[in-house]
Amino acid sequence: xxxxxxxxxxxAATLSASAPVFAALGDATRLRLVATLCAGGALSIAQLTAxxxxxxxxxxxxxxxxxxxxxVHDLRQGRERLWEFTPARLDEARQALDAISAQWGEALxxxxxxxxx
Amino acid sequence: xxxxxxxxxxxAATLSASAPVFAALGDATRLRLVATLCAGGALSIAQLTAxxxxxxxxxxxxxxxxxxxxxVHDLRQGRERLWEFTPARLDEARQALDAISAQWGEALxxxxxxxxx
DNA sequence: GCAATGTGCAGCTTCCAGGTTGCATGTCGG
DNA sequence: CCGACATGCAACCTGGAAGCTGCACATTGC
Numbered sequence: 001x002x003x004x005x006x007x008x009x010x011x012a013a014t015l016s017a018s019a020p021v022f023a024a025l026g027d028a029t030r031l032r033l034v035a036t037l038c039a040g041g042a043l044s045i046a047q048l049t050a051x052x053x054x055x056x057x058x059x060x061x062x063x064x065x066x067x068x069x070x071x072v073h074d075l076r077q078g079r080e081r082l083w084e085f086t087p088a089r090l091d092e093a094r095q096a097l098d099a100i101s102a103q104w105g106e107a108l109x110x111x112x113x114x115x116x117x
Numbered sequence: 118x119x120x121x122x123x124x125x126x127x128x129a130a131t132l133s134a135s136a137p138v139f140a141a142l143g144d145a146t147r148l149r150l151v152a153t154l155c156a157g158g159a160l161s162i163a164q165l166t167a168x169x170x171x172x173x174x175x176x177x178x179x180x181x182x183x184x185x186x187x188x189v190h191d192l193r194q195g196r197e198r199l200w201e202f203t204p205a206r207l208d209e210a211r212q213a214l215d216a217i218s219a220q221w222g223e224a225l226x227x228x229x230x231x232x233x234x
Numbered sequence: 235g236c237a238a239t240g241t242g243c244a245g246c247t248t249c250c251a252g253g254t255t256g257c258a259t260g261t262c263g264g
Numbered sequence: 265c266c267g268a269c270a271t272g273c274a275a276c277c278t279g280g281a282a283g284c285t286g287c288a289c290a291t292t293g294c
Binding site: 015016018019020022023024025026027028031032034035038039040041085087090091093094097098100101103104107 | 207
Binding site for chain 4: 027029054055057058061062065078079080
């Protein structure tokens with residue numbers, strides 16, 4: 001009920017909820033991991049470590065951070081642990097940026113009208 | 118030329134370049150500052166500090182981080198220092214997220230075709 | 235069963251981000 | 265000129281992030 005009064009609140013909630021996602025994407029290594037998983041499907045930790053200069057343990061920690069942010073999830077398969085991209089949270093973050101841009105556009109319009117009056 | 122071979126490289130460059138922007142947005146306080154500046158136009162440090170529980174110096178540091186990421190810029194006006202939102206970098210970040218989502222979509226299509234064959 | 239491979243867990247450094255306090259500087263109003 | 269306000273600068277503290285090493289555990293293949 002009353003979706004009209006709930007809409008601004010949902011925007012703000014979406015914003016602060018997206019902070020961890022942005023923080024997770026803020027590291028160059030993690031951003032690279034996300035891009036790799038996006039392009040390559042499900043990969044094991046060893047495979048993800050192969051392309052980098054850091055240790056397997058470091059990669060594991062980064063994957064854990066990404067999982068906490070809801071950007072990736074793991075699939076256990078035998079002795080391997082495959083990681084896969086999860087698009088949901090990233091879409092939310094994208095919508096948050098869209099909301100900010102839209103808000104900025106509205107602010108410009110308001111400013112223009114104020115100057116004209 | 119060969120725009121087909123150059124396109125993925127440009128994508129990767131945009132991605133790694135967006136890491137600092139995401140890192141800047143990764144803090145809840147900074148995300149709130151960006152949203153406030155988006156809605157309110159140009160505000161002084163004292164004004165931006167008014168709504169928070171932290172010190173003016175802390176706000177100054179956050180603004181400096183946002184400025185380094187290219188998300189805001191300052192306008193000196195008398196004894197005040199007004200800060201304003203800069204939409205360019207945020208749009209780049211948005212496009213980077215779009216690129217990732219698109220890449221994921223393509224990966225799904227490839228996977229589907231592979232399974233079907 | 236045994237070796238190889240893939241991973242998990244714990245502990246340990248190092249470094250920086252976030253925040254504060256204290257004081258100095260510049261600017262506006264009268 | 266002087267007080268009030270807005271900001272700048274520097275030093276300092278603290279917690280957590282990012283990385284490593286070392287060892288233990290599970291799974292596969294022969």
